[in-house]
Each structure stands twice: as C-alpha cells, then as structure tokens.
Amino acid sequence: MKTFRMLIFILGVVLVQTARAQVILVKAGRLLDVRGGQVQSGQSILIENGRIRQVGANISAPAGARVIDLSNAMVLPGLIDTHTHILLQGDITAQDYDDQLLKESIPYRTIRATVSARTALMNGFTTIRDVETEGAMYADVDVKTAIERGVIPGPRMFVSTRAFAPTGMYPLLGYSWELKMPEGVQIIDGADNIRRAVREQVKYGADWIKYYSDRKYYMKDGALHSWVNFTDEEAKAMVDEAHRLGHKVAAHCMGKEGIEAALRAGVDSVEHGPGLDEETMDTMARRGVYWCPTIYVVAYVAKGRAEAGAPIWLDIQRVEANAFPKALKKGVKIVFGTDAGGFSWTENEAKEFGWMVKYGMQPIDAIRAATITAAELLDQQQNLGAIEPGKYADLVAVSGDLLKDITELERVKFVMKGGQVMRDDYLRER
Numbered sequence: 001m002k003t004f005r006m007l008i009f010i011l012g013v014v015l016v017q018t019a020r021a022q023v024i025l026v027k028a029g030r031l032l033d034v035r036g037g038q039v040q041s042g043q044s045i046l047i048e049n050g051r052i053r054q055v056g057a058n059i060s061a062p063a064g065a066r067v068i069d070l071s072n073a074m075v076l077p078g079l080i081d082t083h084t085h086i087l088l089q090g091d092i093t094a095q096d097y098d099d100q101l102l103k104e105s106i107p108y109r110t111i112r113a114t115v116s117a118r119t120a121l122m123n124g125f126t127t128i129r130d131v132e133t134e135g136a137m138y139a140d141v142d143v144k145t146a147i148e149r150g151v152i153p154g155p156r157m158f159v160s161t162r163a164f165a166p167t168g169m170y171p172l173l174g175y176s177w178e179l180k181m182p183e184g185v186q187i188i189d190g191a192d193n194i195r196r197a198v199r200e201q202v203k204y205g206a207d208w209i210k211y212y213s214d215r216k217y218y219m220k221d222g223a224l225h226s227w228v229n230f231t232d233e234e235a236k237a238m239v240d241e242a243h244r245l246g247h248k249v250a251a252h253c254m255g256k257e258g259i260e261a262a263l264r265a266g267v268d269s270v271e272h273g274p275g276l277d278e279e280t281m282d283t284m285a286r287r288g289v290y291w292c293p294t295i296y297v298v299a300y301v302a303k304g305r306a307e308a309g310a311p312i313w314l315d316i317q318r319v320e321a322n323a324f325p326k327a328l329k330k331g332v333k334i335v336f337g338t339d340a341g342g343f344s345w346t347e348n349e350a351k352e353f354g355w356m357v358k359y360g361m362q363p364i365d366a367i368r369a370a371t372i373t374a375a376e377l378l379d380q381q382q383n384l385g386a387i388e389p390g391k392y393a394d395l396v397a398v399s400g401d402l403l404k405d406i407t408e409l410e411r412v413k414f415v416m417k418g419g420q421v422m423r424d425d426y427l428r429e430r
Contacts, residue, residue: 022065022419023066024048024393025044025067026416027067027069027070028073029075031075032074032403033387034364035386035388037364042057044056046059046062051393052391070426072399075395075396076396076397077396078126078371078392079409080125080129081336082269084338084340085133085134085340085342086117086130087110087140089345091342093308097171101134101135109136110139113139114154120155121153122415122422123412126416127156129207129250129377129378133161134185138161138204140159140160140161141159153422158207160201160208160210162201163211164186164187166188170183170215191237198242209242209250210252213251214227214255215258223256224256224316225275227255228258235262235265243266249266249269251267252271254272256276268289269289269377270284270289271294271337272293272339273323274317274319285333288333292335294352295355301343302317324356324360328360333376333377335369350407353407354410363406367406392417396409396415399413413426414426
C-alpha cells in the first residue's frame with residue numbers, strides 16, 4: 001500500500017512538471033494591463049516552464065505549442081487575497097468560533113482547509129496570504145507544502161501560523177478556570193518571550209508574523225476606540241525580531257488606539273483598521289504601511305453580531321465606510337484582503353471588489369489592490385501581479401468588461417496558475 005501511494009505521488013509530481021514544461025500560447029481577446037490601466041485587444045501570451053516569456057499582438061505559436069483560445073474573454077493577472085483563514089469556516093458569533101475549536105479536531109479542520117484552498121483557487125485567487133490558523137497550530141504550513149508538492153490543488157500561500165496575543169485577551173474565554181481550554185492564538189507575554197516565540201514560528205514555517213493589537217471596541221466622540229493588548233515594549237520587540245529575521249508583520253487593529261500602537265511598533269500592514277483617522281492615515285501614507293480593510297466581512301457579520309449582543313459592529317461598518325474614501329484621497333496603500341474564513345467559504349471572496357468600488361475606489365484600482373499592490377506587499381513584484389515577461393503565468397479570465405462591472409470577478413471562467421489550467425469554463429464554447 002505504501003509503495004502504491006508513493007507511485008501515485010510521483011506520478012502527480014511528474015504530471016505537474018510536464019505541464020509546467022509545456023509551451024503554451026494564450027490568445028487574449030482583451031488583455032487588462034493593470035499597470036497602465038488599459039485594455040489591449042488581440043494580444044497573445046507565450047508561456048514556457050510556467051512563466052510568461054512574451055506578451056504582444058503578433059506572436060506565433062511555436063511548433064508543438066498548446067494554444068488556448070480566450071478570444072471572447074477579458075484576461076487579467078491571477079488575483080491575490082492578502083487576508084484569509086483557510087482553517088476557519090465562518091464565525092459570525094462567538095459560539096460559531098468556539099464550536100470549531102472545541103468540536104473539530106485539527107486534522108478535520110485541515111481537511112476542510114484543503115477545500116477552502118481549492119475554492120479560493122477556483123475563484124481566481126492564485127495567491128493568498130493566510131493570516132493565522134485560529135488554534136490549528138502550524139496546519140497552514142502543511143497545506144502550503146501539500147500544494148507546493150502537487151498533492152492538492154490550491155493557490156500559492158504565504159502563511160502566518162499561530163498569531164500572537166497576550167494572556168486573557170483572545171478566545172476561548174469565559175469558561176471555568178478549572179478547564180484547560182484551547183487557545184485561538186499563541187499566548188505570549190514579555191519582550192524576551194515574544195522574541196523567542198517569533199523565532200519559533202519562523203522555525204516552523206511562518207512567512208509572516210501576525211498579532212492582535214487591540215480588543216474591546218467602543219465608540220466615543222464619533223470615533224472607534226479600543227483597548228491595546230501588548231505594551232509598546234512587547235510589540236516593538238515582536239516587530240524588531242521579525243524584521244531582523246527577514247519577515248514582515250501584520251497587525252489586527254480595529255480602534256484608534258490599536259492602530260496607533262501598531263504604527264509605533266513599526267508594523268508592515270494594518271489589518272481591518274476601520275478606526276483609522278486622518279492622523280493615522282497620514283502616518284501610514286508617509287511610511288508606506290499597507291492597509292487591508294476587509295470590508296465585506298464586516299458587512300457579513302455585523303447584523304448577526306449585533307443581534308447576538310454586540311451592536312458595536314454596526315458602528316464599525318459605518319466608520320469604515322467613512323474612513324475608506326479618506327484613506328484613498330490621502331494615498332494610503334490599500335491592498336485587497338477579504339478575511340475569508342471569518343465569513344463562510346461558500347461566499348465568493350471576490351464580493352470584496354464590489355464593496356471597494358461602492359466605498360469610492362475605481363474598478364481598475366480595486367483590481368490593482370489585488371494584483372500589483374498585493375504583490376508589492378508580499379515582496380513578490382518579480383513574480384506576481386501583472387502579465388509581463390518573467391512573471392509566473394497566473395491568469396484569470398472573465399466574459400464581461402471589468403472596468404464597467406467589477407462584479408464580473410464573481411463569475412471567473414478561467415484560471416491558470418503557473419502555466420497549469422486549473423479551471424476552464426470556456427471549453428464547451430470552443
């Protein structure tokens with residue numbers, strides 16, 4: 001049986017490598033140049049060994065090349081979701097979250113995570129940054145490894161493993177002190193312990209470090225406020241150690257105080273951030289700190305959480321709607337991220353695009369947030385984010401005009417990752 005499984009694995013790897021070695025010519029009826037913001041007609045994309053070799057209007061297919069006809073489609077780079085949780089399946093209420101950690105084993109959650117990863121890929125997200133496992137230890141590293149080895153289909157993954165919070169400041173909370181409950185994050189206190197914990201997460205495969213900057217959100221004088229989790233010394237030790245090891249840091253921040261604390265610590269990205277004010281926006285724009293606003297998840301959970309006793313979420317939705325256009329105007333680097341897993345994976349992540357446009361972003365800029373800007377956040381400018389020679393052949397195609405109707409990204413019909421066709425709904429039309 002072991003020999004049989006090994007043969008199947010080797011066969012899969014061979015098939016993947018063969019596909020990557022194949023020369024492919026993609027005929028794009030309309031090619032979206034995300035960098036220039038223009039749609040170019042009658043373009044072709046020549047692909048070899050999983051990377052783009054040439055892009056232009058008069059490219060002939062080499063002998064033996066596979067030709068993929070997308071003449072009736074709009075083609076754009078593979079999308080990047082910079083805030084996901086493949087090991088979470090929706091948590092509108094605290095009970096939803098507790099049930100997953102208490103009633104589902106880590107192996108079971110990991111199996112479900114493989115389905116989430118495939119779902120993201122089929123929706124056109126060829127790359128994701130998964131920002132913590134929510135109590136599932138380092139299972140995100142295992143899923144990433146399985147994808148890289150061709151065992152399962154999924155997007156390129158940049159993972160954060162366990163995330164950090166101090167004692168008593170992250171679920172599971174409220175249970176009898178006599179019970180030892182699972183933790184949704186890695187609980188850590190003190191600057192020296194935090195430095196060691198950063199090293200530990202990096203040792204076990206973390207690409208990014210993620211932590212919870214604040215909690216207990218409340219409104220005061222029309223602004224969203226919060227309680228800060230870590231001391232400045234602790235937060236700065238975390239960021240400094242991560243940067244020393246060559247890794248970036250993402251901070252969950254909701255209220256003004258949590259955002260300010262994260263910026264003092266020197267984080268690379270602010271996650272959620274509905275409580276941004278003009279001062280923190282100016283700081284982020286000046287320093288080049290990225291904002292990942294995750295708009296759709298707030299809209300998705302707000303009503304249910306309010307009904308469950310947390311009406312603050314209705315305020316959170318309102319203040320984020322006010323903050324977004326101001327941040328746009330000030331030049332804050334806004335990156336696409338959804339918090340998928342915070343809402344059910346049966347919901348299409350691409351709904352985020354519609355909310356970004358609703359809040360004031362132009363369609364091309366929303367697409368840039370999920371391509372070239374997201375690639376910059378991940379330090380993957382040489383590999384991802386545009387259809388250009390040398391980059392990975394990560395392509396997505398839709399039938400409609402994205403610059404007129406951004407919701408077309410909720411109806412992706414073609415997905416290619418690294419020269420491999422992962423989805424092709426146009427086959428029956430050819």
